[in-house]
Amino acid sequence: MDERQLQILRELGELGSVTAVAEALHVTPSAISQQLRLLQRTIPVPLTERAGRRLVLTQAGQALARAAIEVETALARARHTVTDFTEQPDGDVSLAAFHSAASAFFPLLLRGLTGPGRPRLALADEDVAQDRFPALTRDYDLVLAHRLDHGPPWPRTVTASTLLREPLDVALPTGHPLASKTLLLPHDVADQPWITVHDGFPLMSTIEAIASVANRRLDITHRINDFAVAAEAVAAGAGLALMPRWTTRKHPNLVLRPLGAVHARRHIDVLHRPERTARRAVRTVLAQLHHAAAQIQNQDTHAPHPGADTTATP
Template identity: 80%
Template sequence: MDERQLRILRELGELGSVSAVAAALHVTPSAISQQLRLLQRSLPVPLTERAGRRVVLTEAGKALARAAVEVETALARARHSVDEFADQPDGNVSLAAFHSAATTFFPLLLRSFAGPGRPRLRLADEDVAQERFPVLTRDYDLVLAHRLDHGPPWPRTVTANTLLQEPLDVALPAGHPLAAKTVLTPQDVADQPWITVHDGFPLMSTVEAIAAVANRRLDIVHRVNEFTVVAELVAAGGGLALLPRWTTRKHPDVALRPLTAVHARRRIDVLHRPERTARRAVRTVLAELHRAATEIRTHDAQPPRPGTGPRSG
């Protein structure tokens, strides 16, 4: 028993013949008869009977036809409720982000959506390996994820839009001899101690590329994922590191220098399941993320210069 079959039964009671129902619903009489047979199989009592050459409703059929009116009314109300929910401008929107993206984007979003009639944000930090980001779309409306330009693409089960293509720079103490250079090569930095992310996180591929181009194994002394902690370790002389140019907070004792000869750039993407954007509030937050990304990119799109620390969005 489904909505279409109940609708046919209702129309048969009102119009009085299979051919009239077929004409009203713009289908063939045989299609109507088939749906009536399928409906009959699901019930233990006859719903129709012959009255001369016509098929009419039995008393049981009439009772079910009356119930069909109630079913259609309830379904219409349900659809209207869903439409109202989907069109709410101030609905709840859940958003997860890895740490540096959260540091940069979350404050911009909160300021943009302050006040009544705006989406109500539910924010969370999620620092996971790259392959885990798509899984988070089960629990959140939107997920900020990162991957390297040459890394594997996101699965087709999620929709992905790129917000930023962010350069990765070498971070070193402001007084380090290499800070006098405007650009660094893998050979310049390969003999230094290094602070890297844990295995399985995107930036590790760039660190490995530095070692490959320099043709030597890097001395990795610390493993830290949180970039604010990394900046503090670099400032204290704990080693060199890769830091994103736009989403790293400025540290007065850390300098960033561009790196040549390796592809040092990451994508910051927003992931979501396709059905999430049926809601107006989610679409509003998604549009604001793109606007914020443009602001971050245009505010500080130039490479760092000697004597300056990390730039932030």
């Protein structure tokens, strides 16, 4: 038995004929009769009987019709409850982000979503390999993920939108001989020691591209995923590193220079399961993320010094 069948039984009890029920529900009499037959198969006693040319409810049918009113009332309450939940402006919203995105976006979100009637954020850091980001949408409403500009797309099981297309620059100590250049090429940096991320993380593809264009294997001395830690290692003279231009904090002892001859840019995308945005609170946070992305790009505090080549900038 289902809601539609119970509704038909209730209307039959009130209207007194299949034809009248069909007119009230804007369907054919045969469709009404078919639903009544399907309902009857699930009930061990007769629900209707003939009274002359009319089909009327038996006592069992009348009892079930009264119960149908209670069922319809309960379902209406449930629908209103769901509507209230989805339209609640200050609902809880969980958001996960990898480290550099968390550092850039979390403060802007927390400041932008303060006050009554705003979503309540539950923030978490999740620094995982690229292929593991989609699975995080099972546990979080929204997930900030990264992939290279030319990397494979996200699976169709999640909805994705791009917040930033962020250039990747070469980070050097301020006194490094290459710091005087406005644009670095792979052959400029191929003989330098390198600090890079662990295998499986998107930036490794750009490191491999540098090695391919320079036609030599890079000397990778350290594997550090956290850009803040990597920045300290670069500043200490441990090697060069790739750094996102906008989402890493400015370091007083580092300079960033754009990289030419290779495609050095990453996407910062927000992933979610399609049903999550049925909630107003999630939609509010999603809109605030796009607003924060515009703020981050407009600040551009890590842009190369004047006169630098900016062809990598989106």
